[in-house]
Amino acid sequence: MTTPESPDGLASRLRDATAPEHRDTENRGFITRLMxxxxxxxxxxxxxxxxxxxxRALEARAAQPGDPGFLADEALRRVPSMESDLVALGAADWEAAHAPLPATQxxxxxLHAIAxxxxxxxxxxxxxRYLGDLSGGQAIAKLVARHYGATDAQLGFYRFEEIDSPVRYKRAYREQLDALDLDAEQEAVLIAEAKSAFHLNxxxxxxxGAAEPLAA
Structure with a gap:
């Protein structure tokens, strides 16, 4: 991972191609009100x-022969921190109290179908998910702490304890994306799926947002 990220590599093409979907998703009413x-x-x-x-679904995938290295990086795993945060937030019964909404399911x-x-x-x-957590997730943690008084113990989701520099890590991640041996059809599939990921989010x-009045 010593080659600088290419401005016209896959990572850049992926970022540029999904920019409209990214903007649309982060401007949805619920998340803008929450933040x-x-x-x-x-x-x-x-x-x-x-x-x-x-x-849980994202991280349930078993490693496959030939996987790119970043898919197996344990430093990215978030589920233990998320579950710990929910306990610290007084929601130890979160699985019973917060079943997956239809959109979540x-x-x-x-994820289970494609993984x-x-x-x-x-x-x-x-x-x-993970590059978002390493980027905008840091801002989310600050806003949730500022607006709602969340403590460090309740915001572990956004702390990557094994990653010294998120900036360097993201650069290395993008370099590995650029190094993937994808043909044109596979790249098109990846980009289309990333767009779909934003729609799913x-x-x-x-x-x-639709459930918010019922929960208030």
Whole structure:
């Protein structure tokens, strides 16, 4: 991973191709209200619980021969931290109290369907989730702490204890993406799946927003 990330490599093409979907997803009503301090800590618990279901599915995939190295990096795994956060947030019963919403279950089912046999599609979700956590996730932690008084013990999801420099890690991750031996068809599949990943996340935000009045 000594070759600098190429400005016209796969990572850059993937970022540019998914930029509209990325913007659309991060501007959904629920997430903008949550990050704007308009909701409450209970809304964050509901958000975190839904995504714990998603990450359980994402991280349930067994390693496959020929996987790129970044897919097996234990430093990225989030489920233990998410479960610990939920306990610290007073939601030890989160599995019973926060069953997957239909949009969440659709995402979970999709991950289970593609994970083992379709590496380009799985990489798309791996990229979308973990690079997002290493980037915007850090801002989310600060906003949840500022607006709702969340403590460090409740925000472990966003701390990557085994990654010294998120900036360097993200650069190395993108270099590994650039080094993937994908043909044009596989690259198109990966990019289309990354777009779909943003749509699946947007659907969860919409579902959380629709449920918000009932939960208030």
């Amino acid at each position: 704007g301090g308009e909701l409450d800590l209970a809304a964050y618990v509901r958000y975190l619980a839904q995504y714990t279901h998603v990450y 659709a995402y979970v089912d999709h 083992a046999q379709d590496v380009p599609r799985y990489v798309a979700h791996h990229y979308t 947007g659907a969860i935000f919409d579902a959380l």
